[in-house]
Amino acid sequence: MERITVKKTASQGIAVAPVYCYSEPDLTPDVRTVPEEAVPAEQKKFADAGEAVKKELESLAAGSEIFAAHLEIVEDVTLQEKVNAKIAGEHKNAQAAVAETIDEIAMIFEAKNDTYLKERGEDIRDIGKRLMAALKGVKRPDLGNLSSGVIVAARDLYPSDTVKLNPEMVKGILTEEGGVTSHVSIIARSLNIPMLVGVKGILEKVENGETVCMDAAKGVIVVGPDEAVIAEYQAKKAAYQEERVRLEALRERPAVTKDGKRILLCANVGNTEEIRQALPMKIDGIGLFRSEFLYMESTHFPTEEEQVRVYKEAAELCPEELTIRTLDIGGDKELSYFPLEKEENPFLGWRAIRISLDRKEMFKEQIRAILRASAFGHVRILFPMIVSLEELREAKDVVEECKRELAQEGIAFDEKVETGMMMETPASVLLAEEFAKEADFFSIGTNDLTQYLLAVDRGNPRVADRYSYFHPAVVKAIRQIIEAGHREGIRVGMCGEMAGDPKAVEMLLEMGLDEFSMAAGSIDYVRTQIVNAVSLGNI
Ligand code: PEP
Numbered sequence: 001m002e003r004i005t006v007k008k009t010a011s012q013g014i015a016v017a018p019v020y021c022y023s024e025p026d027l028t029p030d031v032r033t034v035p036e037e038a039v040p041a042e043q044k045k046f047a048d049a050g051e052a053v054k055k056e057l058e059s060l061a062a063g064s065e066i067f068a069a070h071l072e073i074v075e076d077v078t079l080q081e082k083v084n085a086k087i088a089g090e091h092k093n094a095q096a097a098v099a100e101t102i103d104e105i106a107m108i109f110e111a112k113n114d115t116y117l118k119e120r121g122e123d124i125r126d127i128g129k130r131l132m133a134a135l136k137g138v139k140r141p142d143l144g145n146l147s148s149g150v151i152v153a154a155r156d157l158y159p160s161d162t163v164k165l166n167p168e169m170v171k172g173i174l175t176e177e178g179g180v181t182s183h184v185s186i187i188a189r190s191l192n193i194p195m196l197v198g199v200k201g202i203l204e205k206v207e208n209g210e211t212v213c214m215d216a217a218k219g220v221i222v223v224g225p226d227e228a229v230i231a232e233y234q235a236k237k238a239a240y241q242e243e244r245v246r247l248e249a250l251r252e253r254p255a256v257t258k259d260g261k262r263i264l265l266c267a268n269v270g271n272t273e274e275i276r277q278a279l280p281m282k283i284d285g286i287g288l289f290r291s292e293f294l295y296m297e298s299t300h301f302p303t304e305e306e307q308v309r310v311y312k313e314a315a316e317l318c319p320e321e322l323t324i325r326t327l328d329i330g331g332d333k334e335l336s337y338f339p340l341e342k343e344e345n346p347f348l349g350w351r352a353i354r355i356s357l358d359r360k361e362m363f364k365e366q367i368r369a370i371l372r373a374s375a376f377g378h379v380r381i382l383f384p385m386i387v388s389l390e391e392l393r394e395a396k397d398v399v400e401e402c403k404r405e406l407a408q409e410g411i412a413f414d415e416k417v418e419t420g421m422m423m424e425t426p427a428s429v430l431l432a433e434e435f436a437k438e439a440d441f442f443s444i445g446t447n448d449l450t451q452y453l454l455a456v457d458r459g460n461p462r463v464a465d466r467y468s469y470f471h472p473a474v475v476k477a478i479r480q481i482i483e484a485g486h487r488e489g490i491r492v493g494m495c496g497e498m499a500g501d502p503k504a505v506e507m508l509l510e511m512g513l514d515e516f517s518m519a520a521g522s523i524d525y526v527r528t529q530i531v532n533a534v535s536l537g538n539i
């Protein structure tokens with residue numbers, strides 16, 4: 001019996017089942033150079049493989065944005081041109097040309113500092129595997145064909161491996177690689193399949209068919225457990241399932257505290273797929289739509305029309321209200337097509353609203369797109385990283401200017417669209433009173449607020465134990481923000497990670513927080529804390 005602990009929980013839950021070691025067929029390319037006369041034949045092999053992959057993806061894309069995006073990548077002319085150029089110019093065979101091209105494109109993403117972008121490299125490699133399997137004429141294993149319950153152990157999984165996952169058969173997933181924000185992890189969370197990533201060496205530690213117990217929330221795996229441990233995990237699993245059923249039943253109840261204050265429970269998302277995943281949690285809206293992900297997923301600045309399409313879809317999906325935060329790049333978030341100059345202190349540098357105000361034309365495109373989407377739902381605009389009244393006014397002026405333009409052009413929008421600000425800088429706390437007179441709402445960003453108040457880099461593991469939103473300075477700042485907001489009668493929400501921490505709920509309610517916005521997976525847990533608590537805060 002061996003007990004392994006890991007830190008990366010991609011999806012919570014408990015499982016006890018035999019392990020299924022999942023491995024790919026050999027997709028190593030057969031690398032050859034070909035004579036000039038063979039070029040058309042190799043290009044045809046590539047075109048045929050592309051067609052075969054398109055067909056596979058078309059059937060998958062109907063029900064999934066992830067595969068719709070993959071389909072776009074396969075159809076992308078740059079990919080096709082690059083592969084064809086390697087065949088024609090360098091006389092590589094189709095397999096070698098595809099392998100090299102996929103590697104080059106994936107590496108551009110993998111070199112990014114941003115975890116989200118890094119993981120997009122996985123999508124490119126997934127497409128590479130499909131193309132290579134088609135070129136080699138081999139079949140990849142299909143997790144959709146399992147006939148009994150297993151815990152899947154793999155080096156890594158790709159969205160195409162997991163799309164046909166049946167939670168009846170796949171009881172748990174363990175991968176050596178991968179990150180918690182990868183698409184595979186998102187799918188596992190939406191299917192409620194417990195999953196741990198970063199389980200180094202798991203394929204050497206287990207044998208096909210061997211029993212494994214896992215508690216994903218705790219990051220514990222037991223390989224070859226004895227009877228007593230199996231019984232212990234079976235009991236834990238039953239208790240966990242009972243708890244989930246109890247929590248899910250609570251979804252029908254609005255989040256009202258014992259003393260009758262209605263609290264808004266909202267989700268933080270980065271795209272429309274995540275809105276779909278959050279809807280079953282019975283949310284009161286999207287408290288934070290991180291629009292930068294739309295920019296990061298694109299290969300160019302998304303045009304006004306492209307943005308309208310996404311925001312409109314989001315607004316139509318969203319039951320109550322959709323709070324779209326304007327572009328928040330800089331710091332640790334980059335755009336491949338908009339290189340930022342290297343800065344000594346990027347978190348104190350050119351980021352978020354500073355970039356938007358310095359690039360007015362780009363900012364206006366985004367604001368126009370958000371306003372146009374406001375004709376299709378209840379949309380609110382949220383500005384990130386504001387430190388002065390001048391910035392807030394300048395940003396609001398842009399909104400007014402865009403409204404005038406749209407009105408002149410006869411394009412519909414919501415005249416009364418609200419404009420709020422992230423409260424995530426020390427300056428915003430000290431000026432909360434003044435800001436509350438001019439902003440329609442506040443959203444407290446504890447992730448940045450904590451790093452700026454405590455002078456602790458939120459991404460630096462060396463100082464991670466000094467980073468705490470329970471630090472008295474942060475708690476005091478939150479109280480001041482809520483009080484200042486309420487004195488002016490505006491709603492105060494929170495969209496930093498603290499809002500999804502069940503341990504913080506009671507304190508935040510006591511301070512009078514009106515809205516909690518968090519990752520969808522935390523909503524059930526926070527709701528149960530709210531309905532069992534008393535709120536002493538008033539608006
Ligand atoms: C925050 O800073 O708390 C926040 C929600 O924004 P982000 O994590 O995107 O910086």
Ligand code: MG
Pocket residue numbers: 384424445447448
């Ligand atoms: Mg922030």
